[in-house]
């Protein structure tokens with residue numbers, strides 16, 4: 001039978017990148033004692049306010065169809081939150097709620113791109129970005145980022161890759177996998193570039209609540225960038241609730257009215273009980289994020305301290321997020337080989353940096369969403385594999 005081209009474009013961009021993780025899950029299902037540090041899934045229960053809110057909303061019968069843009073209460077809560085936190089006035093007309101940042105990114109790309117249009121993305125990049133750009137036939141243009149400046153995307157590096165087909169710059173701040181947080185001056189320079197070449201700025205801010213050090217900044221901190229800025233986020237990370245699939249898009253009014261029919265066609269509305277619970281959680285102090293910031297920072301420090309004596313690895317404390325990138329290039333191994341060895345010999349699953357792009361080669365990404373006890377085991381396992389790599393090199 002015949003299929004649409006989109007199925008071919010996405011054929012290798014779905015689950016393939018998670019091969020090591022999926023193998024680890026299989027080993028675990030077969031009874032092996034495996035530490036899964038290959039996915040950013042909060043290890044703590046969802047925010048209690050969210051759970052209570054869901055319960056209350058379901059008891060109140062809030063399980064019917066919703067409208068396409070979102071429940072008015074949640075739209076308003078988001079508008080107020082962004083107006084309070086950014087230097088731009090956001091109203092409900094600037095907001096669309098969707099099932100997660102992933103859907104937000106998909107709808108955004110479908111709404112902005114024609115086949116052949118280019119999206120500039122810092123490399124390394126989050127695994128699903130290639131797919132959301134490829135879906136409408138867009139061209140994914142990786143812009144190398146360097147550990148030398150903490151993997152912060154630089155305007156000058158973007159500019160070298162701009163062509164007449166460039167349509168958008170996709171930012172991730174805080175960043176997955178590197179944990180980098182863009183500074184106001186980085187964003188100002190990127191914003192000037194976007195104005196110069198008339199580009200959209202799409203800002204994936206799903207890790208906003210998980211900044212350990214420094215200050216979070218966003219394109220919406222610059223009022224002159226508001227008309228070209230699209231912010232996507234969710235409660236998946238901030239409230240330890242990825243399974244709720246509760247996210248949103250903050251964008252110019254015209255974008256919302258143009259993309260709404262797309263969302264309505266795909267989703268036929270949101271889920272009112274999840275919208276109510278999300279509204280409750282967004283309006284209350286977020287102790288869940290506070291707890292995660294403390295434990296993720298502590299576990300990142302465990303890695304940095306625990307590997308300090310190894311001379312074939314470089315590990316820097318991330319500024320934010322759920323991950324640490326280990327630079328294992330000095331072992332002479334690829335991230336893929338290293339991750340496979342770590343899984344087979346030590347029962348520890350991490351993702352090879354290669355799945356995050358060319359600039360991820362020779363790195364592995366370790367998730368901080370495991371217990372302290374498991375992190376201690378990860379440090380021991382890494383020490384064993386790194387020491388063995390040293391012996392192999394000198395043999």
Ligand SMILES: Cc1ncc(COP(=O)(O)O)c(C=O)c1O
Pocket residue numbers: 040099100101102103126172175176204206233234235236242247
């Ligand atoms: C950078 C980034 N964007 C988007 C997502 C997807 O988030 P959501 O659960 O809100 O769809 C993730 C999930 O890990 C992520 O790391």
